[in-house]
Amino acid sequence: MVRLTVQRQAILDLINRSNQHWDAEELARCLGENGEQLGIATVYRGLAALENAGLIQSIQLADKKRYERADKGHHDHLVCIKCGDIEEFCDNKIESRQQQVAQDRLFQMTGHQLLIFGVCQSCSNDSQESKNL
Amino acid sequence: MVRLTVQRQAILDLINRSNQHWDAEELARCLGENGEQLGIATVYRGLAALENAGLIQSIQLADKKRYERADKGHHDHLVCIKCGDIEEFCDNKIESRQQQVAQDRLFQMTGHQLLIFGVCQSCSNDSQESKNL
DNA sequence: CGGAGAATGATAACCATTATCAATATCAAC
DNA sequence: GTTGATATTGATAATGGTTATCATTCTCCG
Numbered sequence: 001m002v003r004l005t006v007q008r009q010a011i012l013d014l015i016n017r018s019n020q021h022w023d024a025e026e027l028a029r030c031l032g033e034n035g036e037q038l039g040i041a042t043v044y045r046g047l048a049a050l051e052n053a054g055l056i057q058s059i060q061l062a063d064k065k066r067y068e069r070a071d072k073g074h075h076d077h078l079v080c081i082k083c084g085d086i087e088e089f090c091d092n093k094i095e096s097r098q099q100q101v102a103q104d105r106l107f108q109m110t111g112h113q114l115l116i117f118g119v120c121q122s123c124s125n126d127s128q129e130s131k132n133l
Numbered sequence: 134m135v136r137l138t139v140q141r142q143a144i145l146d147l148i149n150r151s152n153q154h155w156d157a158e159e160l161a162r163c164l165g166e167n168g169e170q171l172g173i174a175t176v177y178r179g180l181a182a183l184e185n186a187g188l189i190q191s192i193q194l195a196d197k198k199r200y201e202r203a204d205k206g207h208h209d210h211l212v213c214i215k216c217g218d219i220e221e222f223c224d225n226k227i228e229s230r231q232q233q234v235a236q237d238r239l240f241q242m243t244g245h246q247l248l249i250f251g252v253c254q255s256c257s258n259d260s261q262e263s264k265n266l
Numbered sequence: 267c268g269g270a271g272a273a274t275g276a277t278a279a280c281c282a283t284t285a286t287c288a289a290t291a292t293c294a295a296c
Numbered sequence: 297g298t299t300g301a302t303a304t305t306g307a308t309a310a311t312g313g314t315t316a317t318c319a320t321t322c323t324c325c326g
Contacts, residue, residue: 003292003303024282039306044283046304062193064282078240087238094230101222102249107211109251116235118242136272136323157313172275177314179273197313272323279316284309291304296297 213253
């Protein structure tokens, strides 16, 4: 049996109150600054438990896992390779296509992750400026 | 200037001769068994250099990076959550849709990675059998 | 040949995450 | 409320993939 303890509630609240993609470290730090100091292991376990329960969701980046609210439903991500910023987008057409592919292969799809890498608008502007110096 | 040394050639050859998705460890072991013993750091650096040069390509899984031939061009992957097996598939429709999305967002797309998680046919059959015991 | 730049290999370091374990909290049944 | 079974916590050690360090070796151009 899984318990929704005060520690886990604190994690869940913080994530639900924001639109960020948190990693465990950031979350622990932010909670600490708000008087909710948790052991880092507790944060990791809490995140895993909450994700398992479907209360939060995550994306697996190259270096670390990042967690976000689940109440926005599934979506995909644009990851800026310069600043690391993460934008979100939904596209039903991509999704239905994925399911089609999986079905055709007799593959029982349980989930998916689409990351699009590139340079975000803001970073793109920055490098534009530096060229004009 | 980047050099294509004998060590890197050995890595490249092995990858090009196979259709596997190698991790660094596996590659080093296999090379060792074939009389081409490389330091593990050399393998990592070689893989990075080869990928950089576009001679091989990689996918980033949760735990580790896996490398494969580049001459098949870009494609996406079905990852079995039971046995870890990786199947490949191409779908131009998904691809063009991704580019559309990136363009709409003024996001300069440089690449993408689509992983579809699920249970492969073979694992699916296995669990079917165990039910009938 | 000589020398600059690149690569190698052994190994230490790094860093996100998980395992361990004793202490504590929670909940259900009495 | 007490008890007991089970789950969680937190400090910390351990894990595992990957990168950094650095002395040595290789490669290639002049």
